[in-house]
Amino acid sequence: MLNLETQIGSLTLKNPIMPxxxxxxxxxxxxxxxxxxxxxxxxxxTRQKRSGNxxxxxxxxxxxxxxxxxxxxxxVEAFKTHVIPFYRQYDAPLIVSISADTADEFAWLxxxxxxxGVDAVEVNISCPNIEEDGKAFAMRPSTTEAVIRKLRxxxxxxxxxxxxxxxxxxxxxxxxxxxxxxxxxxxxxxLLAMAIDITTRRPKLGNLMGGLSGPAFKPIxxxxxxxxxxxxxxxxxxxxxxxxxxDVVEYLIAGATAVQVGTATFxxxxxxxxxxxxxxxxxxxxxLTDIRQLIGSVEDGEASDGLVFMEAAP
Amino acid sequence: MNSVTAxxxxxxxxxxxIHGDECTIKSNRPVNGEYRLMVLAxxxxxxDCEPGQFFHLLCPVTGDLHPYLRRPMSIYxxxxxxxxxxxxxxxxxxxTSALATLNPGDTLxxxxxxxxxxxxxxxxxxxxxxxxxxxxxTLAPLALKARRLNRRLTAICSARSEDVLMSLDYFRSLxxxxxxxxxxxxxxxxDHLRFIIERLIREDGIDAMYTCGSNRILNLLQAVGKTHxxxxxxxxxxxxxxxxxxxxxxxxxxxxxxxxxxERVCREGPVFDLQEAIGC
Ligand SMILES: Cc1cc2nc3c(=O)[nH]c(=O)nc-3n(C[C@H](O)[C@H](O)[C@H](O)COP(=O)(O)OP(=O)(O)OC[C@H]3O[C@@H](n4cnc5c(N)ncnc54)[C@H](O)[C@@H]3O)c2cc1C
Ligand SMILES: Cc1cc2nc3c(=O)[nH]c(=O)nc-3n(C[C@H](O)[C@H](O)[C@H](O)COP(=O)(O)O)c2cc1C
Ligand code: FES
Numbered sequence: 001m002l003n004l005e006t007q008i009g010s011l012t013l014k015n016p017i018m019p020x021x022x023x024x025x026x027x028x029x030x031x032x033x034x035x036x037x038x039x040x041x042x043x044x045x046t047r048q049k050r051s052g053n054x055x056x057x058x059x060x061x062x063x064x065x066x067x068x069x070x071x072x073x074x075x076v077e078a079f080k081t082h083v084i085p086f087y088r089q090y091d092a093p094l095i096v097s098i099s100a101d102t103a104d105e106f107a108w109l110x111x112x113x114x115x116x117g118v119d120a121v122e123v124n125i126s127c128p129n130i131e132e133d134g135k136a137f138a139m140r141p142s143t144t145e146a147v148i149r150k151l152r153x154x155x156x157x158x159x160x161x162x163x164x165x166x167x168x169x170x171x172x173x174x175x176x177x178x179x180x181x182x183x184x185x186x187x188x189x190x191l192l193a194m195a196i197d198i199t200t201r202r203p204k205l206g207n208l209m210g211g212l213s214g215p216a217f218k219p220i221x222x223x224x225x226x227x228x229x230x231x232x233x234x235x236x237x238x239x240x241x242x243x244x245x246x247d248v249v250e251y252l253i254a255g256a257t258a259v260q261v262g263t264a265t266f267x268x269x270x271x272x273x274x275x276x277x278x279x280x281x282x283x284x285x286x287x288l289t290d291i292r293q294l295i296g297s298v299e300d301g302e303a304s305d306g307l308v309f310m311e312a313a314p
Numbered sequence: 315m316n317s318v319t320a321x322x323x324x325x326x327x328x329x330x331x332i333h334g335d336e337c338t339i340k341s342n343r344p345v346n347g348e349y350r351l352m353v354l355a356x357x358x359x360x361x362d363c364e365p366g367q368f369f370h371l372l373c374p375v376t377g378d379l380h381p382y383l384r385r386p387m388s389i390y391x392x393x394x395x396x397x398x399x400x401x402x403x404x405x406x407x408x409x410t411s412a413l414a415t416l417n418p419g420d421t422l423x424x425x426x427x428x429x430x431x432x433x434x435x436x437x438x439x440x441x442x443x444x445x446x447x448x449x450x451x452t453l454a455p456l457a458l459k460a461r462r463l464n465r466r467l468t469a470i471c472s473a474r475s476e477d478v479l480m481s482l483d484y485f486r487s488l489x490x491x492x493x494x495x496x497x498x499x500x501x502x503x504x505d506h507l508r509f510i511i512e513r514l515i516r517e518d519g520i521d522a523m524y525t526c527g528s529n530r531i532l533n534l535l536q537a538v539g540k541t542h543x544x545x546x547x548x549x550x551x552x553x554x555x556x557x558x559x560x561x562x563x564x565x566x567x568x569x570x571x572x573x574x575x576x577e578r579v580c581r582e583g584p585v586f587d588l589q590e591a592i593g594c
Pocket of ligand 1: 060368380383384385386387388389402403404405406407408409410411448451453550551552553554579584
């Protein structure tokens with residue numbers, strides 16, 4: 001018997017493949033049976049209704065994309081009445097992603113959505129904190145710790161902290177999130193990037209800059225997932241550029257307990273289901289029986305902490 | 315890339331499944347200096363379409379062309395009996411250039427049918443369609459449906475010049491009254507269009523108007539619609555990533571009950587109420 005089951009703290013997922021926030025919605029149920037994936041992760045919501053950024057909100061860069069969608073949100077009430085009931089039809093755990101401009105509002109929202117039907121809260125602390133000049137909470141250990149502490153006391157549900165690659169302090173941020181009570185880390189959100197149309201000389205995104213996602217981003221997010229897995233004991237969920245089953249396996253080997261698939265779903269909407277099948281086939285072909293035989297199995301030898309926790313390219 | 319392996323769940327009330335499939339190209343030829351017609355062999359599940367809906371095409375990566383995201387393309391024709399899906403497209407950039415490289419026998423991954431198509435309400439008997447340029451691709455399948463429902467259809471087809479006017483024979487073969495106007499002979503300007511439309515309203519009456527694309531035509535039809543209290547629908551475009559409603563990148567602003575609302579072109583559209591649309 002093959003075992004694809006994985007454990008994120010107290011939550012058991014029947015397989016390690018789940019969607020990344022903002023790249024998944026109820027509509028995908030028209031493409032495949034949503035019960036087949038490990039968990040459901042919803043688009044980040046905010047307390048109030050918001051309209052998001054100006055268009056164009058996406059552009060492509062060679063083999064990848066940038067987005068500046070922002071967080072258009074119908075608000076928490078609409079979410080509770082329309083979205084949570086939809087996902088209650090499924091056994092797969094529902095992970096709700098939330099965001100706020102201040103730590104207090106974050107905590108308020110977290111408490112507000114800790115309702116039956118929600119199995120964990122993913123806190124998108126990669127968004128700007130208006131009390132810190134718009135710097136993302138997860139850019140610094142201190143702001144990460146402060147917001148996670150408030151969130152921790154706002155809910156009994158598992159808390160997943162979603163980190164940002166836009167920091168030079170990945171390891172300290174990861175440790176702060178763990179110390180403040182996060183149950184898992186999602187590594188990571190998109191990397192701030194830019195593209196300019198050389199004919200018009202205009203930035204390709206309405207918001208000037210946006211987040212890089214897709215295959216070009218994978219080595220960066222993989223490096224971060226590896227570093228986080230080496231520095232905390234809570235589970236790390238790998239996210240960034242996954243588009244093949246080999247990418248999934250690579251993240252597991254790096255130390256991720258599960259993975260999130262984002263942009264690849266835009267290219268092939270049924271890709272997560274295909275990856276579940278292919279992961280099984282991979283285990284079979286390798287003579288393995290359990291994905292736990294892959295998780296954290298990276299052969300990094302006797303690498304010193306100095307190397308593992310490096311925050312600069314050599 | 316494989317075609318779908320898993321069946322969609324039926325837990326999405328009243329909404330049809332979306333299919334991803336690999337289709338074989340039957341032909342892919344220029345129809346004039348600007349547009350190409352691509353004919354695909356498609357399975358019947360893909361062909362349960364409505365006029366105005368679209369497919370999201372995974373354009374091939376070939377040579378110097380590296381399109382990444384899918385490209386939205388209106389259904390120009392869907393023929394369940396012949397098992398064919400048609401697209402009429404203009405080569406404008408990387409994705410459409412890559413489409414143009416496909417040869418008969420090659421395959422193309424398509425996702426759809428997507429979005430909400432045009433309505434033909436029971437009381438709408440005299441229909442008017444005003445198409446400019448590639449907007450024709452989106453509006454053409456309306457002609458087939460209008461005929462199936464026994465409605466009378468007039469099509470005003472506008473283009474820069476005679477040689478890029480398309481589908482006139484196609485429309486005529488479906489008993490559509492065709493009025494061709496061009497920039498070259500000075501017949502496509504707004505005043506003249508208005509004159510033609512007002513005459514049609516006077517002589518035969520018009521119950522609904524359909525259009526696509528052009529801002530000039532949108533403004534004109536909105537004005538005519540308001541004056542004569544004639545409803546209408548417009549198909550709109552916006553850049554897309556997912557095409558099925560997940561990413562929110564394709565929103566456009568609309569006016570509804572005096573307020574501005576944002577809707578997703580891929581999901582609530584691409585067909586919208588004519589009076590609610592805002593040009594760009
Ligand atoms: C619902 C819908 C139906 C369409 N139907 C047709 C059709 O039947 N025939 C046809 O020729 N064209 C149609 N278009 C426009 C077509 O999608 C674009 O011409 C095409 O995406 C251009 O891609 P490109 O890579 O060649 O151009 P590039 O300019 O290189 O594209 C860069 C990016 O911008 C996007 N983009 C560029 N122009 C448009 C546009 N007008 N609308 C949306 N996205 C755009 C591309 O998808 C791509 O992501 C339709 C668009 C929509 C939204
Ligand atoms: C269009 C789009 C919208 C996104 N929206 C959100 C969001 O609302 N909240 C969030 O935490 N991450 C969001 N993300 C980031 C993804 O969840 C993911 O972290 C990132 O895209 C990297 O994974 P990928 O390379 O597999 O896409 C979004 C990404 C994209 C492409
Ligand atoms: S293209 Fe993603 S929501 Fe419309």
